Amino acid sequence: MPTVSMTVNGKSVSAEVEPRTLLVQYLREHLGLTGTHVGCDTSQCGACVVHVNGESAKSCTILAMQVEGADVATIEGLADGDTLHPMQEAFRENHGLQCGFCTPGVVMSALDLVRTNADPSEREVREWLEGNLCRCTGYHNIVKSILAGAKAMQG
Amino acid sequence: MSETGIGAAVRRVEDKRFLTGRGKYIDDIDQRGQLYAWMLRSPHAHARINGVDTATASQAPGVVAIFTGADMAADEVGGIPCAWQIHNKDGSPMHEPPHPPLAVDKVRHVGDQVAVVIAETKAQARDAAELIAVDYDVLPAAIDMDLALADNASLVHDDVPNNLCFDWEIGDKDATEAAFAKADHVVSIDIVNNRLIPNAMEPRAAIAQYEPSNGNYTLHTTTQNPHVIRLLMGAFVLQIPEHKLRIIAPDVGGGFGSKIFHYAEEAILTWASAKVPQPIKWTAERSESFITDAHGRDHETHAELAMDKGGNFLGLRVSTKANIGAYLSTFGAAVPTYLHGTLMAGVYTTPAIYCEVKTVFTNTVPVDAYRGAGRPECTYLLERLVTKAAREIGMDPVEIRQKNMIQPDQFPYQTPVALEYDVGNYPASLDTALQASDYAGFEKRRAESESNDKRRGIGISTYIEACGIAPSAVAGALGARAGLYESAQVRVHPTGSVTVYTGSHSHGQGHETTFAQLVSESFGIPIEQVEIKHGDTGEVQFGMGTYGSRSIAVGGPAILKACNKIIDKATKIVAHILEASESDIEFKDGKFTVSGTDREMAFAEVSLAAYVPHNYPIEELEPGLDENAFYDPLNFSYPAGCHICEVEIDPETGDVDITNFTAVDDVGRVINPMIVEGQVHGGLAQGIGQALLEGCVYDDSGQLLTGSYMDYTMPRADNLPNLNVGTQSVLGASNPLEVKGVGEVGAIGSPPAVINAILDALAPLGVDDISMPATSAKVWQAIQNA
Structure with a gap:
C-alpha cells in the first residue's frame, strides 16, 4: 500500500x-x-x-x-485549548446548532467565507452555504451565528 | 427566575462538544475486533426470491460470514412488530403480515434486505456483496394507491386482499350526514399530502456486540427511544431477555421521527453478532437511507365542509387514503388514524365530524411518523378547506376563522372526534399573528408588487395539535400496545451535585440544558451542578423515548416529580437535624430554613447528611438521596397557533419568494426561550420544505426517482427566509410544568400557510389549486394553464 x-x-x-x-x-x-x-x-x-x-x-x-x-x-484544530474560536463561540451564543452533526462542516465552511469576505451580508452567507445541509435549524440561527462570528473575528 | 432556571435563555451545555468535534455519534465509535456489515438490498420493488447463491462471495477476501433470510428463519427469529393495533369499521383487527428482518420468500420494496455480508473491512463486505447471485422472479409492483386497491392489483402480501391494511373510521357518520343535509353551502377539496423523506443528517448506524462468557448483548444504535428498541427487539424478534440486552444511543444526529422505529438492521446485526461472535458495525450510506428510513405523509384526501348561510361550520366529512408502504412500521398504523382523524375539529366548533381512512400496502418503503405525524396532514386539509370555503362564500379568511373558533371560555372543549382540548386561546394567537405580520398593510404591499409585475399573496393557517404522546389509558383505548408514561431518576450526590437519568432521548433538542434548568430551578443550584444522562438502557431505569413532542410534556414532569420526592425526603432529614417540625421547614433558593428562626441548612449539607448519616433519623428514613419517578399525564397537551406566510411570485418564472413568515405559537410555559425558538425554526423549515421543495417520487415499477440529494430537494439556506417567530402562551393544564411541547408545531402549521399564500397571489389569474411541492415549474405551469 x-x-x-x-x-x-x-x-x-x-x-x-x-x-x-x-x-x-x-x-x-x-x-x-x-x-x-x-x-x-x-x-x-x-x-x-x-x-x-x-x-x-x-x-x-x-x-x-x-x-x-x-x-x-x-x-x-480550531479551539485554543479550552477557549473556543470566535466562530465556534458565535455558534454557541446564537444557538446555531441543534443535533450537531452538520456543525463541524458548517463552521469550517463559514471560516472560508470570512477568509475571502470579512464582512458578508446575510444574502452572501445564505448563498455561500449552498454546499451545507442542515435539517435542524432552518438555517436562521446558523446565518445569525456566521454574521456574529465574522464580526467577532474582525474585532 | 434564577440565572439558569425556568424561563432563562441558557446557552446549551452540549454545544461545546459538538462545536469542537468531540460529539460521539455511532459511526465515531469502534470496538476492538470489530467487523463490518454490508446489507445486500433488493433492486426490485417486488420479486419472488428463488434462491440466494453466496458460494463465491463467501470466498472473497476478508469475508467472515454471510447470512440470508433462510438462516434467520431457521433460528426462528421473529418478525419486526407494529406497536399499534388499529381496527376496521366492522371491529376486526388490521392485517399484520409478517415482516422478516431479512427477506425470506419475497422482496417488497427497493432496498428490502436480502442478505448481510460480514467482513473485516467495510470495503471487503461491500465488494463481496456484489458476488452474491440472487435469483429473482420480478413481479408487478403496487405503487399508486388507487391501483393497489383495485381487484386485479398485484398483492404486496399474498394474504392481504386488495392491499387494504385496514379501513378505519372515527366520528358520527349519521350526525354528519344530517349536518350536510341542512347545509346552505358545501365546499369540497381533493388534496394530496406529498410523501417526504425525513433526512436526519446523520445516517442510521449500529454496532452489535455479543459477550459469549455471559450471553450479554450490547447494541449501539441511532434511536430516539432505546428502551422501546430493547422491548421490541428483545421480546418480539430475538427473544433476548431485557437483562441480557443493553441498548445505547449516544449522540444522535437528528431524528424527526425516522429514528423512532425498530429497524431490521438492528435485529440482523444483534443476531449475527452472536454467530460470529465479534462486534459488527454497520453505517448506512445516504443512498441506503433514502430507500430504508421510513418515509412520511403520503395521503390522498377528499374532504367536504358544510356551512350555513352565515358561514358557520355545520359538518366535516373526510375520506383519506394513506400509503403505509410495504410493511407496518412501529407507529405506521397510528399516524393516519389516531394522530390524524382525532384532530379534525382543528380550532373550530364544527359540531359533526366523520373521518374514514383506508390504509394501503404498496411496494414502497414503509411510511411512518415524520415530524408532526398525522397532524400536518390534518392541518393541511383543514386549513386549505377553510380558506377555500371563505373564498367561495365571499368571506375574509380571517373572519371565517374568527367566526368558527373555539372561544377561550369554552374549555375544556370536547371535540366530536375523541379528544378533549384542555385550554387555549386561539383568537389571541390569530390577532397577535395578524399584527406581527402587518396583515392590515398587505393590500398596499400587494399593489407595490403588482406595479413591479409581480404577484403577492398572503396565507393563514390556524392550527392545533396534540402533544405529549402519553396518557397511557387513552392511548391504550386507541390501540397502543404499550403505556406511554415517562420515567426519571434524580440522584443527588453527597456534595450536592446532581445526576438525572431520563427516559427521554435528545437528538438535537437540547435536553441536557432544558432538563438541567428544571433541576436548577427545583433545587436552587447552578446548572453546572447538574448532569443529564440519557440514551443507555444500562444506566437509565426505563423510558419511552422522544417523539410526538413528548419530552418536556411527559419527561419533564417525571423529573419534577423525582425532584419533589428529593425535597420531601430532605425536609425530613433537616427537621431531624435542626430538631424542628417538618411543617416548619421551608425550602427556597437552595436553603432549608426553620421558619421564624435563623436556623438553616444548605442543600449540599443535607445531601452530605443523607450519605454520612451520623446524625440521621435512621429508624424512619433510609440513607441516601436518590429518587425515581414515573409520570403519566391524564391528557395530551394541545399546542396551537397561527402561521401567516406572505409570498411574492414572479409570473415569468414561477419563482416563489417568501417575503415574510410569521409564526405565533402557544407552547405553554417556556423553559428555555432560545431553544424553543430554535425548535420552531427547524419545524418551519421542514414545513416550508414540504410546501415548496420536497417530494418523494416513485416510478410505476417502484424505483425511487428521488434517491439522492441530487434529486430530492432539501431546503438550503438560500431557499428560506428569515423567520419571524414568537410565542403567545396559555399555560398548559395537563401537566404540573404547564408545558405543551414545541418540537412539531413548525412543521404542522406552516405548509397550508404557504400554499394559501400562493393561491391568494394567483387567484386573480384564475389559479384555484396547486399541489405540494409548489416548485417554480409547477407554479409557472399553473399560471399558463389558468
Missing part, C-alpha cells in the same frame, strides 16, 4: 493507505479525528468540510493521496 504524508492541525502525519481511501476516511479511521462527518454519498451535504491549504474542501470527494504534502485543518 502506498504511503501518504500531510500536516493535520499542525502535526505531521504519515500512513500506509489503500489507494481508494478518501481524505475523510483517512481523518476519521486512521487519525481518529471523528469531528469531520459523512452525511451523504453525493458530495452535497457538506458535513465533511475541512480546510486543505487554507481553503474549504469536501473531504468525502478527495482521495487522501491527492492531498499529499498539504496542510489540512479540521474542526478539532
